[in-house]
Amino acid sequence: MVPTKEEFFSALEFRHGRKNQRKFADATVAICGLGGLGSNIAICLARAGIGKLILIDFDVVDVSNLHRQQYMASQVGMYKTEALKENLLEINPYITIESCTVRMTEDNTVKLVSEADVVCEAFDKAECKAMVVNAVLTDFKDKIIVSGSGMAGFSSANAIVTKKLSNRFYMCGDGVSDVNDGIGLIASRVMVCAAHEAHIVLRLLMGEQTP
Amino acid sequence: MVFVNGKEQTANGKTVEDIINEMNIDKRTIAVELNEEIVSKVDYDSTTLKDGDVLEVVSFVGGG
Numbered sequence: 243m244v245p246t247k248e249e250f251f252s253a254l255e256f257r258h259g260r261k262n263q264r265k266f267a268d269a270t271v272a273i274c275g276l277g278g279l280g281s282n283i284a285i286c287l288a289r290a291g292i293g294k295l296i297l298i299d300f301d302v303v304d305v306s307n308l309h310r311q312q313y314m315a316s317q318v319g320m321y322k323t324e325a326l327k328e329n330l331l332e333i334n335p336y337i338t339i340e341s342c343t344v345r346m347t348e349d350n351t352v353k354l355v356s357e358a359d360v361v362c363e364a365f366d367k368a369e370c371k372a373m374v375v376n377a378v379l380t381d382f383k384d385k386i387i388v389s390g391s392g393m394a395g396f397s398s399a400n401a402i403v404t405k406k407l408s409n410r411f412y413m414c415g416d417g418v419s420d421v422n423d424g425i426g427l428i429a430s431r432v433m434v435c436a437a438h439e440a441h442i443v444l445r446l447l448m449g450e451q452t453p
Numbered sequence: 454m455v456f457v458n459g460k461e462q463t464a465n466g467k468t469v470e471d472i473i474n475e476m477n478i479d480k481r482t483i484a485v486e487l488n489e490e491i492v493s494k495v496d497y498d499s500t501t502l503k504d505g506d507v508l509e510v511v512s513f514v515g516g517g
Contacts (some may be wrong), residue, residue, distance in 0.1 A: 279517040364517055368482035371513040375484045379491035394516035407509055408489035421516035432517070 247336050254291040263291060265447050272296040272358035274346055274374050276322040278427055279390045280364030281312035282436030283443075288330040290444055294338040295330070297323050298354055300345040310429035346370070351377040355385070360443050363389040364436070366421070379411060388442055392416040393435035395425030402431070404438045404453035412446075412453060414438035455506040469508065470498035476510060484511045 245253070255263045269292050273280045276299035284295055299322045303313045317325040323341035330339060342354055346365075351374055355361045363374045371389055378387040392415035393402060401416040415435050421427055442453060455464040457472060464472060469485055469492055485492040486509045492500055502508065 275517060277517050366515060366517040368479075368513040368515045371517075372482045372484055375511075375513075376491065376494060379484070379486075380493045389513070390517060391511075391513045392516070394514075407511065408486050408491075411484075411486065411491075413511065415514075418514060419516065420514035422514075427516055 244335060250334070250336055251291065258290070262448050265449075266291045266444065267293045269360070269447050270294040270296065270358050271443055272298065272355040272361045274298050274355070274361065274363050275365035275370070276301075276311075276326050277307065277364065277366050278310040278429070278432035279393075279436045279439065280362070281322070281326055282433050283362050283364055283440045284326055284330055285312050285333065286437060286440035287443065288334045288337050290440075291334065292337065292447075294340065294357075296340045296342065296355065296358055297326055298342045298344065298346055299323055300343060310427055310432050346374060348373060348377055352381045358385065360386045360388060360446055362439050362443065363387060364439070368420075375411065384410070386410045386412070386446055388412045388414065388439050388446075390414045390435045390439050392419045393432050394419040394421040394423070394427050395431065396428060397431070399431055399434045402434045402438060404442050406451070406453045409451070412442050414442065454504065455502045455508060457508045458510055464502045464506075464508075465504055467502055468498050469496070469500045469502070472502070472508065473497060473510060476512075478510070478512050482513045484513075485509065486511070 303317045313325050321343050323343045327339045361378050365371050404414045454461050
């Protein structure tokens with residue numbers, strides 16, 4: 243039986259504290275890219291009771307995604323925005339989801355993320371990561387960007403950290419493990435990086451600035 | 454002296470563009486912060502470093 247909204251948020255307040263939960267419920271977070279990083283970040287934030295998520299991805303679920311991304315085999319072929327929305331609402335029926343099935347570019351980034359308090363960069367390609375980080379830092383004066391770089395391969399999960407590069411720019415990952423070096427992407431290590439991104443988002447919303 | 458990615462070096466008079474070219478990295482995959490403020494890509498060649506500046510050139514790698 244699905245819990246009522248009151249039951250759901252009362253359980254979250256019990257875990258997180260009423261003050262923090264109110265901040266989470268009032269927050270809007272944009273997630274740019276819904277692959278291994280983005281789908282896992284979204285699930286962490288939906289479970290934490292974030293009020294609204296803006297999900298941005300142009301792609302569809304592929305069988306090659308299922309080893310690390312939070313989709314079901316039955317969802318292969320669906321737009322990731324729609325598939326993830328379905329899965330997130332199963333977890334948290336009271337979250338607001340805005341699905342944007344578009345390719346993010348320099349031209350539409352500002353419009354897509356303008357409503358967000360924090361933006362999570364969760365793309366696969368290095369140039370896409372750089373594009374969204376540059377756009378958010380250049381075009382906004384107060385928006386925070388959390389990015390993920392360096393989580394490929396089987397190296398130690400302990401190498402993945404969160405760094406504060408400036409007041410509005412946080413970076414998660416080991417900074418060096420490049421998927422283009424042929425080392426693959428493994429669910430566990432990608433999830434560690436995604437959890438770092440989601441965790442610093444929660445800390446920032448609580449008012450904590452240290453990584 | 455200036456600090457580039459945490460390392461002290463002589464770079465007075467050089468531009469951000471000069472430093473990036475010396476690093477031999479792909480300009481499409483970087484973000485640059487000077488004294489904790491983003492440097493827009495269009496300003497790389499017009500931004501000159503001065504004594505005490507702290508420059509961070511963040512180079513992204515693929516995977517997500």
